[in-house]
Amino acid sequence: MGNKDLYRHDVIVVGGGLAGLRAAVEACDRGADTAVLSKVYPLRSHSVAAQGGINAALGNSPAAKDDNWEKHAFDTIKGSVYLADQDAVEILCREAPGAVFELEHWGTVFSRDDHGRLAQRPFGGADVPRTCYAADRTGHNLLNTLFEQAASRGIRFYNEFFVTSLVVDEETCRGCIALDILSGNLHGFSSKSLVLATGGYGMIYDHSTNSLINTADGMALAYSAGAKLKDMEFVQFHPTTLSGSNILISEGARGEGAYLVNSEGDRFMAKYAPQAEELAPRDIVARSIMKEIQAGLGFDGGCVHLDLRHLGAEKIRERLPGIRQIAMDFADLDPVEQPIPVQPGQHYSMGGIDVSPDGETGIRGLFAVGECACISVHGANRLGGNSLLDTLVFGRRVGDKAFNESHDEAAPVVEAALNREIKRLDELFSSRGESFASLMREMKKTMFESFGIFRDENNMQEGLGSLNELGKKFEGAAVNSARKIFCQSLVRTLELGFMLDIAGAVALSALWRKESRGSHYRTDWPDRDDDRYLKHTLISKTDGQKPAIEYSPVKLGLFPVKEDGY
Amino acid sequence: MIIRIHRGKGGKYDDFDIEAAEGMTVLDLLFYIQENVDPSLAFRYSCRGAACGSCAVLANGLPVLACKTPLSKLTKPAENGQVFLPVSAEIPGGGILLEPAPYLPVIRDLVVDWEPFFEKYRKLEPVLKAGGETPEKEYIVGHDESREMEKYTNCILCALCWSACPIVAGVEGYPGPAALAKLFRFYLDPRESGDIDRLSIADNESGWWACDFYTNCKKVCPKGVPPNVAIGRARKLLKDKEEGK
Structure with a gap:
């Protein structure tokens, strides 16, 4: 399947979502010859599905007149259960207004207040209305704007190129090997620096809100190349996903005032978060919903109701048209007239590739940003509206760093790696064995059952055993398709390899942390334990490919560590 | 139910006899076939929630997003205002014909060159x-x-x-x-x-x-x-x- 064409660029960005495009725009503006490799057309990236909004302390809302970056930082750190690094949070929140205004200046159509300024809505875990939005299509509007900006700058796009491995030599990233999905050919890419911006790993779980393309690619590429992964046990479950299909129903709905109701008709959140109620952070709301369901107070199909009806038809049509459409298209009901059946679903990875606030991975020339990275600004639980912000603020910084810290090319090393990769993939084609589908289903089920919202030692050990079995079976996996043009069974087999690797990292990290914090809730260790676990989990592959766990301290300094409470 | 799907670059169709589950969408069906019957089937997908624009196909002559189209919609009588386009093969009786979206070069199966x-x-x-x-x-x-x-x-x-x-x-x-x-x-x-x-x-x-x-x-x-x-x-x-x- 070989093709010896070697492409060369100063900066290569892998991933065409918000983080990747923002990094690419910055590198390009600095003067780098910049390329974006994306396994889909950039506009199909998962950023497009983000709904509710993006946080910035603008103080536009009358209820938020004296809002400032410190308050935003405090809410973010409290929401993170003090696991976020406070220096990184300071950058996130200080630079937030500038990042939002920049996209507005570039053309993003935002919802407006009566003065024509950016409107801001309340969101979970935030003290005041701080979330800017474009109805409930914020990610779509932002991604279109960034794509327009990137495309107009002459950035080179390699659409539907799937990166199969990184080329690392002398502790320096020299580029990558990528499959041109349309032709079926493999190509080498030589770069002076490479930025991973591939998003999350939602597909390792059953019941995920994520796009089907979110398969842990960048995290696994970096992990295999020797980079460390950080805080992988922290998996966000979004409280409100459409029952059955698990399509996201934005937190914006609760921000606009929607109620969560159990089968007795009770608004139950006051029991669990007396002050914040429906607008408590996501980890708390997700667990509360599960407790209601486990107490027999759910509806058929294991769900509760999200009731918007009291908001009135006009507000629903104006502020939440996208989720109304989703309810009509995918649940056959109109939320103006009926409540929406919702259940928690996997949504976001707080953990990821361990990086500095400039995206450095510890491997020279290799950077990471966005959901695949862990800086960390989200700690044990991310607040709604902070992930879009993360992509823009740190996308810019990492694009800048990738330009400044570039090193010499080493094309011969990339060529040699290409030859090895051609041989490896040819073997996948020629062998006959189990195909990806059954192994993938088993992995998803294992992760949801053993590493879901509630966790305990026995269940997790059993899950880890299943993952190890799946890993062995995967060694005999085969593509089982002779057609190399647009060969999805090849792509999906490689994706499964990435996912199994990362599922293992989530499992081992979750077993290591014997406490409950944010999204990581252990029924056998139900309390937070700052003495032993106010620290980051790091996992990396040692020389023998066996994962090893270590830890690093949390950077404090802005706000003292306090008890939980919402 | 017979599902007839365009294969290759043009002119060829394969039939799959599938027992469609309640509420199945066109995209669910395509995944079912790829994961259980024929791993070589090619089609595009991403968000599966009608947000990303990846999965346009022609289903029984209707230009639709595969992810938001339940099979039941395709076997029902036509609704007012629906746009039907010419098809290149017979629609199996009571079944479903899936073809690539027209006026773009076909790469393979249901995948077109955008x-x-x-x-x-x-x-x-x-x-x-x-x-x-x-x-x-x-x-x-x-x-x-x-x-x-x-x-x-x-x-x-x-x-x-x-x-x-x-x-x-x-x-x-x-x-x-x-x-x-x-x-x-x-x-x-x-x-x-x-x-x-x-x-x-x-x-x-x-x-x-x-x-x-x-x-x-x-x-x-x-x-x-x-x-x-x-x-x-x-x-x-x-x-x-x-x-x-």
Whole structure:
């Protein structure tokens, strides 16, 4: 399947979502010859599905007149259960207004207040209305704007190129090997620096809100190349996903005032978060919903109701048209007239590739940003509206760093790696064995059952055993398709390899942390334990490919560590 | 139920006898076949929630997003306002025929080459060209202006309108409904100078003036975008200008 064409660029960005495009725009503006490799057309990236909004302390809302970056930082750190690094949070929140205004200046159509300024809505875990939005299509509007900006700058796009491995030599990233999905050919890419911006790993779980393309690619590429992964046990479950299909129903709905109701008709959140109620952070709301369901107070199909009806038809049509459409298209009901059946679903990875606030991975020339990275600004639980912000603020910084810290090319090393990769993939084609589908289903089920919202030692050990079995079976996996043009069974087999690797990292990290914090809730260790676990989990592959766990301290300094409470 | 699917680059079809589950969408069905029957089947997907625009196909002659189309919709009698396109094979009785979206080169099975669609889109310079000084904070934009743009920014560039448009089929060089709607959205943007020159890039026989208002674009749009309205308004503005109004 070989093709010896070697492409060369100063900066290569892998991933065409918000983080990747923002990094690419910055590198390009600095003067780098910049390329974006994306396994889909950039506009199909998962950023497009983000709904509710993006946080910035603008103080536009009358209820938020004296809002400032410190308050935003405090809410973010409290929401993170003090696991976020406070220096990184300071950058996130200080630079937030500038990042939002920049996209507005570039053309993003935002919802407006009566003065024509950016409107801001309340969101979970935030003290005041701080979330800017474009109805409930914020990610779509932002991604279109960034794509327009990137495309107009002459950035080179390699659409539907799937990166199969990184080329690392002398502790320096020299580029990558990528499959041109349309032709079926493999190509080498030589770069002076490479930025991973591939998003999350939602597909390792059953019941995920994520796009089907979110398969842990960048995290696994970096992990295999020797980079460390950080805080992988922290998996966000979004409280409100459409029952059955698990399509996201934005937190914006609760921000606009929607109620969560159990089968007795009770608004139950006051029991669990007396002050914040429906607008408590996501980890708390997700667990509360599960407790209601486990107490027999759910509806058929294991769900509760999200009731918007009291908001009135006009507000629903104006502020939440996208989720109304989703309810009509995918649940056959109109939320103006009926409540929406919702259940928690996997949504976001707080953990990821361990990086500095400039995206450095510890491997020279290799950077990471966005959901695949862990800086960390989200700690044990991310607040709604902070992930879009993360992509823009740190996308810019990492694009800048990738330009400044570039090193010499080493094309011969990339060529040699290409030859090895051609041989490896040819073997996948020629062998006959189990195909990806059954192994993938088993992995998803294992992760949801053993590493879901509630966790305990026995269940997790059993899950880890299943993952190890799946890993062995995967060694005999085969593509089982002779057609190399647009060969999805090849792509999906490689994706499964990435996912199994990362599922293992989530499992081992979750077993290591014997406490409950944010999204990581252990029924056998139900309390937070700052003495032993106010620290980051790091996992990396040692020389023998066996994962090893270590830890690093949390950077404090802005706000003292306090008890939980919402 | 017999599912007949276009295979290869053209002309060949495979039949699959599938027991469709309750509530199954076209995309669910394609995954079922790829994961259980024929791993070589190729089709596009991403968000599975009608947000990303990846999965346009022709299903029993209807141009649809595979992810938001339940099989039951395809076997029901036609509804008012539905746009049916010509098919290239027989629709199996009570079954489903799946073909690639028309007017784009076929790569394999249900996958088409989007480049002609995006090339035309790029030619219209779809990027904000802000006039005047950049404000320190946000530009001030009214509710109504914002809502008016939203009608068009909701476009997900899925190319369903392209595939359903008789003008795309017949007029060489026509940018297609989505690209024209995008251009009009930038003309509307109060952050731009508001100069009608923004529209002139498509002020020609194969641009704004090629449309015959079949309105198939609006009818098939999964997001309710009305390119026909944008085209009508652009033509009036250009005509008024020529007449010195």
